[in-house]
Amino acid sequence: MKDIEIAQQSEMLPIVEIAKKAGLSEDEIEQYGPYKAKIGLPLSARPKTKQKLILVTAVNPTPAGEGKSTVTVGLGDALNLSGQKAMIALREPSLGPVMGMKGGATGGGYSQVVPMEDINLHFTGDMHALTTANNTLAALIDNHIYQGNKLGIDQRRVIWKRVLDINDRALRHVVIGIGGITQGIPREDGFDITVASEMMAILCLATDIADLKRRLGKIVIGYTFEKEPVTVDQLGVTGALALLLKDALKPNLVQTLAHTPAIIHGGPFANIAHGCNSVLATKTALQLADYTVTEAGFGADLGAEKFLDIKAPQLGKYPDTIVIVATVRALKMNGGVAKNELDHEDLVALENGFANLARHIKSMKRYNIPVVVAINRFMADTEAELTKLVELCAEIDTKAVVADVWAKGGTGALDLAQTVIKTCDKDVAPVELYAKEDLLEDKIKTIVTEIYGGKDVEFSPKALRQLQEFKTFGWDKLPVCMAKTQYSLSDDPKKLGAPTDFTIHVREFVPKLGAGFIVALTGNVLTMPGLPKVPAAMGMNLADDGTIIGLY
Template identity: 75%
Template sequence: MKDIEIAQQAKMDKITKIAEKAGLSSDQIEQYGDYKAKIKLPVKENSKSGKLILVTSINPTPAGEGKSTVTVGLGDAFSLLKKKTVIALREPSLGPVMGMKGGATGGGYSQVVPMEDINLHFTGDMHALTTANNTLSALIDNHIYQGNKLHLDQRRILWKRVLDINDRALRHVVIGIGGPTQGIPREDGFDITVASELMAILCLAEDIADLKKRIGRIVIGYTTDKEPVTVAQLGVTGAISLLLKDALKPNLVQTLAHTPAIIHGGPFANIAHGCNSVLATQTGLKLADYTLTEAGFGADLGAEKFLDIKTPVLGKTPDTIVVVATVRALKMHGGKPKNALKEEDLSALTAGYANLQKHVANMRRYNIPVVVAINQFSSDTEAELKHLKELCESDGTPALVADVWAKGGKGAIELAEKVSQLCEEKHDFKPLYAPEDDLQEKVEKIVTQIYGGANVVYGTKALRQLKDFKTLGWDHLPVCMAKTQYSLSDDPKAIGAPRDFTIHVREFVPKLGAGFVVALTGNVLTMPGLPKVPAANEMNLSNDGIISGLY
């Protein structure tokens, strides 16, 4: 049975019942129909000191890893163990939903529902972010057209328009053509909405006041004298903030097993910081004994950014890190072609294990307990599952099989018991870099210690920016690496665990509102394209309103 069919046959509880289960009264939520709600802020503190579990994974492959599926299944397993549990996930982007992978709400019997709503328009957060971002773009171009009091250099506008769909034709455009009443012509471009700095701000803001402060700090471009210009100087902080008033509130839904799930914010981890909102995670920690959250793509991207960018704002480090791997994906990292993955191959599995081994070592480097979750597929053989467990255990890493796609929470009971045990271990979190390290030091620590690279080569523009950012006082901000998700290197074809490679930083982008600097590496794109056969080709809507083909 397909994921969407399982989800459509589920009997959901009313959202008021889920809120009550989470510890929220009906007065603390705003209902969006029977099965979705916004959580009103702030959520009152309680005496709980909830445990935080971060779920991450190996580098993704076309074989699938199932990080969200494991997160949901593990959360349901905690619920079955009578632990008060909240799951905190990111919102899907329409780009991947319509593009390569379809839905993004877990799979099988480990899903969040209503999956169609969550994957499509949900509560309108993505639309609000797109509108706020493009309102700022319109205000910038209107300011230039109406006399340009701030002396913005139209060749040095940093702020781009956005769209929440993969559209490669919009990566580089020219606007304002058609005569003097159509605006001032200039080059522009579109990012995908989840790469917008406003998305990062929404996910890092602690309240409305912090949201406004961060929006005001956004650098929209430079003057003709190369001085930075901010949203606050443009005088539109309030207008952009009010468009995000409702989007700032976390969204409450449920799993198939009726575990409360907070789904809020969705920055990509390959081009942004890849974590759900601080407010969603904090809300879970205030309400539950165990909060399970995930970070996008592999541990080299999402987990590193969770630990080095989100954790300082959150004020809480994970008590345990779960690294998700599959036999199928590791065989691909070991050189096995996708069309042969159903064949038992212990040698390919052993070779591909190097990728998992590196990610586990990276997470241990932060001095947090780590466990491997082997997400079971029906094609996995007993010999392969046993071999992978032995490989992990030979490195001193506990590894447990999670059969959550087929069994839901029941398939992750042993994993939940182990995670619960590890959460009780005392640990002293060790960040990767110190706040006083400069940008170059931070980049090089990420490349050498997390990726396993040997050195960093900076392009001419990046070298010039390092000097400029030092003059402007931006040289000690955290670094958000924009890199391919498919490899530890910046070459998507370098699978497994490549060593001693060079990372190429072509450009830095200041995101002062978010509070970090983005380093663009290799050929990473901030507006993806659609594949030859998009997932959208399989989607349909019946005459009686039933959706099909959504993963």
Template identity: 75%
Template structure:
């Protein structure tokens, strides 16, 4: 049975019942139909002490699939099955991957969050609100320039881009304001995907509505003719942009197939943004449950590093355990096996591809948090292959547990849940990767050498010029958000496994003063993806009853 068929056959509980499971009353939620709701903040009856936090990450993604969200859902279900009170805190899916190549982000098989179609499509409208707010700001910037430009904004130095929540390569570079005197001031512009918008990052890092407003006001939208930064506060529209996000900041409550409460909120990509769900979502789950299972996007080199170095200082709660998801299939691909040959047993390829997993284990352990490896089981995996992964992990002092969550849901992750609960009770000594007071160069070098395993980095002439300006403005004392390919530890997507001696090439920096980090664009990373030759949209259909097929 396909994922969508399993989800459509599910017997969901009314969302009011799911809310009651975690101590929320009807007046503390705003329902969106029978099975979705937003949680009103702040919570009235929050616990004084946070529950345990479990961060799920993975090895570098491959076309074979790793199933990080699937394992996250199964693990949360399994913890509940063991009689503990658990919740999920996941990101919202973007329509870009849903209609493109990657597909949705609601898990799979019997380890899913539901209603699957709603979550993967428009959900509660958060992404539409973000898109509207982002583009309203863009329109206000261009209107200001057209109507006299009292701020002396240089049209050539406007850095605020328009966004769209779909992969559309044709919009990466555009010219606007054409058509005559009344059509605006002609200038070059471009579109990012919505999940790359600074407003998305801000929504996911803001502690409350006031913090959201403060951060929005600090956004740098461009520079004037004297090369001085111009902010949203100077433009005078902070309140208007914040007002458009008054509902979007409220976390969304849904459920798993096993009726585990799940908060799904925010969705920045980890390859071009910081890759974590919202601080308010994670904090809410920590206050309502004893164990919160959350995830960070793509591999540990991207999402987990950013979770630990960008989100944790705002959340003010470090993970009690880190779970790294790996599959025999992905390790075989890292060992040189082609996708069409993955069904055949190949223990040797697993041994060769294990270096990728080992690198991620090492990088996560350097934070001083206990690490467990979850081997996401696929039907073609053999006992010899799975045992080899367990053996190799044991040799480097790490516990690995097989999880059969796609086929069995939470029941397939009982052993994993037991191991994670045991690890959560161990003492951890969290050590951040860098101090924000260090120079930008020192922080980047730490990420490249200690997380990626590279030799160093090089800055383009443009990046060097930017860095000098940022230092003069005092913008260098913020975390670094590396925008890098997810497919490799390096900035070359084809360099799989665990390469060493490579150099990370930084072509440009983008200041994000509202998010309070600097984005470093590496290699040929794009902030507006394109659709593949055969997009997932080709398989999606809907019948006369409104039943959707082909969504995954």
């Protein structure tokens, strides 16, 4: 049975009942129909919970499938089945991958959040609010230049791009303002996907309305003819942008198939943005539940590193346990097996591909936080392969637990839940990867060597010039958000497994002062993806009775 069919046959509880289960009163939520709600903030005072935080991450993604969101949901359900009070905090899906190739972000099988169709499509309108706020700023910038340009913005140095929440390669590089003197000032421009935007990052890192406005005001939109940065505050439109985001700032409440309360809010990609759901969502779950299970995008080299180095300091809490999701299939593919051969037992390829998982385990242990491996079981996995993977993890002093959450939901993760409960009880003192006062280039070198397993960093002439500019502006010690292919530990998507002695190539930096970090664009990574030859959209339809067809 397909994921959407399982979801459509499920019986959801009214969202007011899910809110009550989470410890929220009806006055503390704003209903968006019978099964969705936004949580009003700030929450009123309530008894302190255990506030145990579990971060779910994974090996590098492959076409074989890993199931990070599926394990996150299954683990949350299993913790509740084990007598604990647990909640889940996930990211919102982007329409880009939904209509393209990757798929949705609501889990799968019997470990899903629902209503999955709503969540994967328009949900509560957060993505549209972000897109509108972003493009309103773009329009205001061009209008300012057209109406006399009092700030002296150099139209050749405007760095604020327009966005769209769909993969559209034709919009990566465009020219605007053509068609005559009344059509604006001609200049080069481009589009990013909404989830890569600074608006998204700000929404996910803001702690309240005041912080949202402070961050919006600090956005650097471009430079003057004297090469001085220009901010949103200088443009005078901070308040207008905040108005457009006031509802989007509130976390969204839904449920799993097993009726575990789930907060889904914010959806930055981890390869081109910081890859974590909102600080407000995670904070809210921590206030309401003893165990909060959250996830970060793609592999541990991207999402988890950014959770630990960018989000955790803003959240004021590090995870108590890190769960790394791996599959026999993904590791065999990392070991050289073709996708169409993955259903055949191959212990040699599994052992060869284990190097990828071992690298992620080592990098996560670098933070001095307990690590558990969740082996997400697939139907074709043999007992010999599963046993071998558990043994390989044990050889590097790491507990691995098989989880059968797609087929069994929370009952398939009871052993994983018990393991996580034990590791969460350990007293740990997290160790930061780099010091806040380290220079930007030194932070990048540390990430490359300590997390990716690489040897060196090479900066393009443009990136070197930018590093000097950032020192002048006092931006040279901000955190770094690496934009890198998700498919490899290197910046070459074809280098699978655990490559060594490689160099990461930084071609350009993008300052995101509102978010509070500098983005480093590496290799050929794109901030506006393209659609595949056969997009998932081609298999979707709407029946005459309103039933959605083909959405996974």
